[in-house]
Amino acid sequence: MSKLYLLLSVILALQASQACDGANQNEGQVATGRQQTQNYFTYAYGYTPNLWNALYYRPRLPALVYASPYEGRIINRTPVSSPQFRTNLQEDDKDGREDEEGKNEANTDDKEDRFALGGLITENFISTRPVEFNSGLSTFNPWGQKIKNIVNLSPVSVNPNVNYQVATFDSCISRNGDAGICASRAVCSLFGGRSSGVCNLGLTCCVNAINTCDGAITLNNTYWQSPATPITAPSTCSLTVTLDSKRREQIKPICQIRLDFVSFTTSQPTGGTCTDTFEVSGSSNIAPVICGDNSGQHMYLDVQSSALSSTDLKLKFNFAVGTQTFPYIPRSWNIKIAMLPCGVSYLAPKDCLQYFTSAQGRVSSFNWHDASSTLTRQLNNQNYRICFRTELLKAHPTKATQMCLSVCSVTNGGDAFSITTVPPSGASSTASATSSAATLSAVGTTFKDSVKGTRAVCLYDFLLIAGGRDSNNVEADRYCGNALNPAVIGQGGLLMTEPPPGGLPSSVQVCSSLMPFRLIYRTDGTEEEITAVPSSNIIGAAADTANTGFCLDFEEK
Structure with missing residues (x-):
């Protein structure tokens, strides 16, 4: 019998040692994950969000009880009145004492807690970034190591039965008429957006805008605006639109980009040739170089499906010296960038730079403007198609014939x-x-x-x-x-x-x-x-x- 006791003691000691090693290993993974995230956001967005003090990721944050399971996965909801409880994801107090009421509630809601908070850390949070934060899984979770191994082997997939907080990124219209995407407030804040309006399931209509040069975006319905400081010449200002279906914020493969020039003012051409230029690279159809007044215009840009390969579409302004005429008009722009999924009905026909989807409207060449002028407003080197969808006429239940x-x-x-x-x-x-x-x-x-x-x-x-x-x-x-x-x-x-x-x-x-x-x-x-x-x-x-x-x-x- 003494030999059996000795054998059990050795086994328990080995398990305790492995648990400590696992905890130390997880701490190293957390530190690595933090550094990778900071490097990514510094490169892609020009700033480092304070991820590690945020509400949606706090390893020792007490889980909250919500009125419904859906609200339990949307962090910004106001919790119903209920005592907070501890789960098996939390450490004991320094003095080793535990609240008896919290312990009982943890046992009662253990399944929901692992499903909601654990899912938020491993699936909702990890999969929204290009780096993996597998260290968010506690060593006290018996399934933790198995889930981490699965995550490391293959991309994280969305469970259709879970209200994944960034699973759709559906388009929405904000209170002031701007286009946005449906996301949780936490994710909206993470990407530098502003909440304006509401979506289904408690999500917010997130409007994202960037007003810097040489940046990169991955979110649908992003507005690229001119910098707040005056633009000097000669200079350039560019933006990279990264399309990759492996990114969690791009749930569906993208096949087209639509640019809407909400506002667009640069210098006028000289003899029809642009000196200030706006040009696009990375699309399969050719977009002409444009300049001047283009507010209200748009472009459709064809790209290879992002499910096949990652594509970087580059938008670039080049500003020349001495091209502004009196009176001086500041260079400025506000361009909405919409990502159109493959296979949807509202894609423009192939090689159509502009596409109109109404039975009547107005179409004009780039830089046309209702203003008296002795200058040449027509731009040189234009060569593109303008397409019109055949509409079902209201007066007759048939499609238009001319x-x-x-x-x-x-x-x-x-x-x-x-x-x-x-x-x-x-x-x-x-x-x-x-x-x-x-x-x-x-x-x-x-x-x-x-x-x-x-x-x-x-x-x-x-x-x-x-x-x-x-x-x-x-x-x-x-x-x-x-x-x-x-x-x-x-x-x-x-x-x-x-x-x-x-x-x-x-x-x-x-x-x-x-x-x-x-x-x-x-x-x-x-x-x-x-x-x-x-x-x-x-x-x-x-x-x-x-x-x-x-x-x-x-x-x-």
């Missing part, structure tokens, strides 16, 4: 349609002819000049409306000049005194029944005259004069 376009009405002296300047014929290239030609519409690619031979018209700068025709069934595909009109001399019984390719000085409604409805806008790299080089198949073109681009009202019928 889309009609009309120039916008202007009240501040702006020009609603100005793409190239119609050149006068060489036979009558007088000043009066040049002035008159600058008000006319134009279609087609080239015309025969009696002196200079073949000349370009809507060849280098144009708006393509496939199948576009007026009320007289006069049809054209390429439109340019200073009015939207498919008619030219000799068509539709029209007789003009101006030489070809002059059209009409007035715009008309142009409709197309070709589906899917879309436009193609293209400009070349200069507003200057192009010299013909027959040996290189370069067709000459006249110089452009203060082109503004286009603004059109569209309506599906």
Whole structure:
């Protein structure tokens, strides 16, 4: 019998030693986890949140009793009146004494406590970060080591039966109309967001904004705003949008990014060429370089599914010296960045830089603005598609069969349609002819000049409306000049005194029944005259004069 007692004593001593070693090992893991987290947030967000004093992770924080199991996993809820209790995740008091009432309650609610608080530390908290905080599991939990091994072997998955506090990140609209995501207040604060409005299950509508340069974001519906301090030139300001389905804040694979320019003001182009530039890299479709006034515009950017590989999409401003004109307008922007999951119905068609999903609205070229100006507002090197979803009309239970376009009405002296300047014929290239030609519409690619031979018209700068025709069934595909009109001399019984390719000085409604409805806008790299080089198949073109681009009202019928 004495040998048996001796054997039991040795076994108990070995277990006690292993328990101490496990506790020391966990303390080392906690320290490593803290350092990794601080390094991550310093790199990605420019600051280090005070994670280790926060309510959602405090190893010795007494668990709270809530009115329902769901509230028990949302830390910010106000607890119902109930005595606090100790669990097997807490250490004894220094003097070794325990509260008898707390001990009884811990036994009664032991299952729920391990499920809620333990799940919060191991699943809810760990999986929201790119680093793992497995040391949050207590050595006193008999399942702790097993769960830690599983977490280390594979990515943490979401239990659908648990109200995982950042499991959906669904979009929401805040009280003041900003877009946000649904998350717990703790997670919102962790990412530097502000709570504004409520979501289901006690979550808050979290609005996230960043106003620094050279930062990185991973959250949907983030606003990138210009810094509070004035921007100096020359300088750059960029933002990296990291897409990776392994990140817990990106639950679903992402296939598109939509940029909404809530506000956007940089210097105007010089001769159509941007000196201040905004450019995008990392997308599979090509976004043109833009500048000037672009408030209200948007872009859809295609990216490879983040389930296949991680993608870094980079947005970058370049500010040049001496490009601001008087009166000085500060450079500023506010860009909403929305992450669109693969397979959803609201994705833009492939290679569509802009996509409109209403039966009627307004579409304009970048930097078009209703303002009188002698400057060239039309941007060079534009080449993109504008797509329109075929809508179900309210008046009829069928989809639209045609889309009609009309120039916008202007009240501040702006020009609603100005793409190239119609050149006068060489036979009558007088000043009066040049002035008159600058008000006319134009279609087609080239015309025969009696002196200079073949000349370009809507060849280098144009708006393509496939199948576009007026009320007289006069049809054209390429439109340019200073009015939207498919008619030219000799068509539709029209007789003009101006030489070809002059059209009409007035715009008309142009409709197309070709589906899917879309436009193609293209400009070349200069507003200057192009010299013909027959040996290189370069067709000459006249110089452009203060082109503004286009603004059109569209309506599906």
